[in-house]
Amino acid sequence: MDAASLKRAAYAAVMAVGGLLWLAAILSMALTAQNSDQFSRLHPWILMINIAGLVVLIGLLATKLAQLVRDWRGHVIGSRLKARMVWIFGILATLPILLVYFFAVQFLSRGIDSWFNVEIRRSLDDALLLSRAALEVRMREHLAATEVMADEVAAKGGPMPGLLESLRRQGGALEITVATESGAIIAASKGLSSEVVPEGVPDEVLLQVRGARPFVSLEPQPGGGYLVRTGVSLGPVMPGQDRLVLQAIYPVAERLGALADTVQAAYKQFGEKDYLRKPLKASFILTLTVVLLLSLLAAWYGAIFTAQRLVQPIQDLVKGTRAVAQGDLDTRLPLTSHDEMGFLVHSFNDMTKRLRRAREDQRRAQHDAETERAKLAIVLARLSTGVISLEADRRVRTANRAATMILGEDLEARVGASFEGIGAEGSLARHFSDACRIRFASGEPEWREQFVLQAGTGRRILMCACTPLPLEGDTLGGYVLVFDDITTMLRAQREAAWGEVARRLAHEIKNPLTPIRLSAERLRHKLLPSLTEEKDAQMLARATETIVQQVEAMKEMVNAFSEYARAPRLEMSAVELNKVVMEVTDLYRAQDARPLVRLSVDLDPALGTVEADAGRLRQLLHNLLTNAVEALENRPRGEVEVKTRLAQRGGDQVAEIIVADNGPGFQPELLGQVFDPYVTTKAKGTGLGLAIVRKIVEEHGGHIEADNRAEGGAQVRIDLPVTETRAAGARGDVRQFEPRRERA
Amino acid sequence: MAQAASQLVIRSAEVQLAGDVYELEAKLDLRLPEEALKAIDGGLTARLTYQIDVSRVRRYMLNAGVASLEQRYELSYHALSQRYLVRNLNSGEQQDFGTLQAAIDRVCELRGLPILDTTLVVPGRAYEGRIRAVLDMSTLPEALGWLLFWTDEWSATSSWYTWTLRR
Numbered sequence: 001m002d003a004a005s006l007k008r009a010a011y012a013a014v015m016a017v018g019g020l021l022w023l024a025a026i027l028s029m030a031l032t033a034q035n036s037d038q039f040s041r042l043h044p045w046i047l048m049i050n051i052a053g054l055v056v057l058i059g060l061l062a063t064k065l066a067q068l069v070r071d072w073r074g075h076v077i078g079s080r081l082k083a084r085m086v087w088i089f090g091i092l093a094t095l096p097i098l099l100v101y102f103f104a105v106q107f108l109s110r111g112i113d114s115w116f117n118v119e120i121r122r123s124l125d126d127a128l129l130l131s132r133a134a135l136e137v138r139m140r141e142h143l144a145a146t147e148v149m150a151d152e153v154a155a156k157g158g159p160m161p162g163l164l165e166s167l168r169r170q171g172g173a174l175e176i177t178v179a180t181e182s183g184a185i186i187a188a189s190k191g192l193s194s195e196v197v198p199e200g201v202p203d204e205v206l207l208q209v210r211g212a213r214p215f216v217s218l219e220p221q222p223g224g225g226y227l228v229r230t231g232v233s234l235g236p237v238m239p240g241q242d243r244l245v246l247q248a249i250y251p252v253a254e255r256l257g258a259l260a261d262t263v264q265a266a267y268k269q270f271g272e273k274d275y276l277r278k279p280l281k282a283s284f285i286l287t288l289t290v291v292l293l294l295s296l297l298a299a300w301y302g303a304i305f306t307a308q309r310l311v312q313p314i315q316d317l318v319k320g321t322r323a324v325a326q327g328d329l330d331t332r333l334p335l336t337s338h339d340e341m342g343f344l345v346h347s348f349n350d351m352t353k354r355l356r357r358a359r360e361d362q363r364r365a366q367h368d369a370e371t372e373r374a375k376l377a378i379v380l381a382r383l384s385t386g387v388i389s390l391e392a393d394r395r396v397r398t399a400n401r402a403a404t405m406i407l408g409e410d411l412e413a414r415v416g417a418s419f420e421g422i423g424a425e426g427s428l429a430r431h432f433s434d435a436c437r438i439r440f441a442s443g444e445p446e447w448r449e450q451f452v453l454q455a456g457t458g459r460r461i462l463m464c465a466c467t468p469l470p471l472e473g474d475t476l477g478g479y480v481l482v483f484d485d486i487t488t489m490l491r492a493q494r495e496a497a498w499g500e501v502a503r504r505l506a507h508e509i510k511n512p513l514t515p516i517r518l519s520a521e522r523l524r525h526k527l528l529p530s531l532t533e534e535k536d537a538q539m540l541a542r543a544t545e546t547i548v549q550q551v552e553a554m555k556e557m558v559n560a561f562s563e564y565a566r567a568p569r570l571e572m573s574a575v576e577l578n579k580v581v582m583e584v585t586d587l588y589r590a591q592d593a594r595p596l597v598r599l600s601v602d603l604d605p606a607l608g609t610v611e612a613d614a615g616r617l618r619q620l621l622h623n624l625l626t627n628a629v630e631a632l633e634n635r636p637r638g639e640v641e642v643k644t645r646l647a648q649r650g651g652d653q654v655a656e657i658i659v660a661d662n663g664p665g666f667q668p669e670l671l672g673q674v675f676d677p678y679v680t681t682k683a684k685g686t687g688l689g690l691a692i693v694r695k696i697v698e699e700h701g702g703h704i705e706a707d708n709r710a711e712g713g714a715q716v717r718i719d720l721p722v723t724e725t726r727a728a729g730a731r732g733d734v735r736q737f738e739p740r741r742e743r744a
Numbered sequence: 745m746a747q748a749a750s751q752l753v754i755r756s757a758e759v760q761l762a763g764d765v766y767e768l769e770a771k772l773d774l775r776l777p778e779e780a781l782k783a784i785d786g787g788l789t790a791r792l793t794y795q796i797d798v799s800r801v802r803r804y805m806l807n808a809g810v811a812s813l814e815q816r817y818e819l820s821y822h823a824l825s826q827r828y829l830v831r832n833l834n835s836g837e838q839q840d841f842g843t844l845q846a847a848i849d850r851v852c853e854l855r856g857l858p859i860l861d862t863t864l865v866v867p868g869r870a871y872e873g874r875i876r877a878v879l880d881m882s883t884l885p886e887a888l889g890w891l892l893f894w895t896d897e898w899s900a901t902s903s904w905y906t907w908t909l910r911r
Contacts, residue, residue, distance in 0.1 A: 131824055204842055218825040222838040226825070264824040271787025271823075 022053055022294060050290050057297040064304045078315040082307045089303030094296060101292045105285055112281050116274050124267050131263045135218055138252060139228050143216040145171045146230040146248040153178065153246060154234050159187035173248040174227070177201060178234065180242045181210050201247045205231040209245045218252070220264075225257035313341045320348055329356040385484045389469070392476040394419045394440065406462070406485045407432055428455035432462060436481065439466065445479075450486070459672025461487045491676075495695070498677045502561035510558040513551050520547035564677065564688045570699060574609040575617060577655050577720070578644055584621040585642055588629070597629055597638040606646045610655045610720050612700055620696045623689045624659040624716055630682060631663035631714065638662065646722070653722045654702075660715040665708040674706045690716075750898045751775040752877045754905035759859070759873060766860040766909070768796065772852040772877050772902070780881065780898040781844060784828075789820040791833075791880040792851050798860055798909070801870040810871065811860050817851040862911070871909040877902045 071079035188198035215231035234244035386403030399411030409429035423429025431453040469477030524544035632638030645656040675694040680687035757770040799807035816833040827840040828847035
């Protein structure tokens with residue numbers, strides 16, 4: 001059994017015991033008032049118990065009412081309804097109780113008064129007077145008889161022997177006594193039925209007789225009945241003697257005495273009860289009042305208790321509803337009854353249960369959706385394809401990392417901003433958004449297009465597809481832009497094609513070149529001595545010379561093709577880049593052929609080693625320097641700058657090599673294609689120099705850019721990856737690598 | 745309005761040896777309020793009880809009881825004869841008086857009341873006697889007894905009056 005059940009059971013037990021005690025006390029009060037002998041002795045205790053009960057009830061009621069007032073002032077839920085119910089129940093109980101009380105008090109008061117009716121009192125007084133009158137007649141007769149006896153005793157000269165006896169018998173007296181005025185008995189006569197010793201003359205008889213007044217009185221007897229005592233003065237019997245007193249006692253007839261006793265008893269009883277009339281009324285009314293107050297207070301307490309029982313489920317419901325409104329769906333209301341209120345509570349509990357289940361389902365679905373979204377975000381983040389989702393008004397909703405990398409603009413920081421106008425003027429992102437804007441303006445919701453965009457970093461080719469998102473209600477859900485930078489892929493395709501061409505040329509052309517040259521030299525060797533004609537000999541010599549020269553030229557060209565198409569194994573090792581640069585530039589400084597070109601070298605001492613094929617690096621530098629020097633031909637003050645720097649690119653350290661000249665620079669229209677094979681502005685050359693440079697850079701996982709300098713001239717910048725650990729650990733090692741393949 | 749209370753004071757009490765019996769002479773001063781006197785005239789009965797104890801004095805223990813008795817009187821008004829009756833409830837003897845004061849005087853005086861036989865008294869030992877009077881105006885029928893809780897304003901008890909006895 002839990003603590004709450006135990007408390008409820010204890011409370012019920014206390015209430016039951018209290019109720020039984022209260023009933024017992026009230027019944028005892030009633031029995032007391034009904035003149036029950038047994039209870040009359042316990043009356044004070046019963047009254048005390050009732051008053052104690054009254055005090056307890058007042059205390060309980062005061063506590064409950066104070067609580068109700070506090071709840072009312074504190075706007076506690078249900079307090080107003082409870083107060084109203086208490087008021088109604090209380091009034092409904094009070095009115096009939098007060099009515100009954102009023103009529104009971106009236107009835108009681110009048111009933112008790114009627115017991116002591118004036119008529120009854122008067123009748124009793126009259127009966128008493130009548131009885132007394134009847135007895136007084138006898139008393140006067142007896143007094144008269146006593147006076148006759150006194151005269152006779154006086155006439156005889158005193159109480160002679162036998163005289164008193166004869167007088168007593170004649171007068172029907174019980175006792176005759178002659179005594180002095182001081183009470184000394186001189187003579188007496190007493191009947192046989194009474195005691196032998198004469199009773200004596202009481203002081204009050206002597207006192208009255210001394211005053212010359214006869215005495216007569218009616219004396220009630222202990223066992224019932226009456227005696228009449230008479231006393232008269234005898235006067236001095238003999239001269240010089242004291243005056244004597246004659247006392248005679250007469251019986252009252254038994255019948256008369258019995259009747260008189262009855263009247264006396266009734267009178268006395270009435271007197272006693274009349275005396276008790278006021279306290280009787282007061283006590284009855286007090287008893288009634290105590291019972292009324294007990295009933296009234298119990299009724300009010302019951303009203304509060306009942307109201308509490310009725311309001312409690314409503315309070316629970318309101319609290320539960322508020323808890324549910326605040327999101328607490330674990331609220332369970334106690335089921336206290338099986339009536340309509342119980343049904344309501346049950347329905348509420350059922351509702352919260354269903355709501356909780358629905359919320360759990362929703363949370364699960366939301367969790368699943370979040371998980372899917374997270375997975376999708378991971379997939380999108382790992383995608384090499386740029387994905388941008390736009391709102392219907394073309395504000396950026398989401399963008400993946402690839403989009404940022406492709407466009408070179410932090411799109412995740414632009415979420416919520418308009419997609420149009422992103423990026424700086426002339427940037428790839430701005431060109432891309434402009435191109436998309438044009439497509440959006442066409443009104444076509446779904447489209448796919450390859451954009452060729454010219455940005456500061458060169459010509460970029462982006463394949464972009466736009467798909468409208470599903471409708472959200474009646475409005476468009478937005479767009480998804482999926483795009484990829486296919487510049488490298490296209491270039492790789494082109495390079496692959498060029499490589500294939502080079503291989504075929506090398507195979508198809510280089511092979512016949514040697515027989516052609518050998519044949520030409522043989523012809524010259526065989527025929528030249530035999531020709532007699534100077535003219536013919538010169539022609540032969542010139543022709544064969546031309547053939548040999550052209551064959552050599554073609555051989556060089558084919559070798560260049562072979563070189564480009566070749567994909568040799570890289571001999572990777574830790575290379576001190578500055579040292580390689582110095583070695584190569586020293587070669588160019590030593591050349592006196594081009595004294596007009598000034599070569600300046602600026603090396604960053606912080607630059608360490610890079611993981612590279614030293615031979616390929618030398619070729620790369622040779623090609624760049626050759627290109628620069630050739631561009632400065634016929635320039636009066638040509639300058640070539642070679643710089644190395646340790647730089648940061650996207651959080652990674654790179655070794656930067658910059659080769660710049662103050663020549664004519666790249667033609668702007670060819671700027672995006674300078675690294676393509678056979679793109680050249682020079683009169684001679686294969687057009688493969690820069691193409692081979694880029695190939696070497698890409699084999700090393702680096703990046704190359706070509707641009708024109710603002711002060712004039714061309715500049716090629718190369719970034720090669722640097723890692724300290726690799727550089728330190730790989731120092732002096734030589735390892736073989738396959739050429740790096742750039743992402744396509 | 746609160747009613748005045750009765751006043752009971754034992755004025756004197758002394759023991760005299762009469763033959764082989766110690767007899768008590770005592771006087772009580774009893775003053776009843778006017779309402780009580782009227783109530784007696786109206787039919788109420790007053791009961792006066794003298795409670796008398798005699799005990800042997802012991803130095804280190806409680807006194808040992810030797811004798812204990814009660815003398816009870818009843819005083820009422822007889823309306824028919826217009827006389828006041830005093831009844832000795834111990835003996836059944838009844839006396840009547842023409843005035844209430846004469847009746848009260850009668851019950852306020854104890855004369856020659858035998859309380860102790862000399863055989864019960866050890867020579868040389870000290871004895872202590874005490875007396876008090878209890879007035880009870882509640883001689884109502886039992887059925888109405890519970891009402892006395894509300895009405896019994898005149899009943900009273902006097903203080904103990906003590907005396908010493910040495911043979």
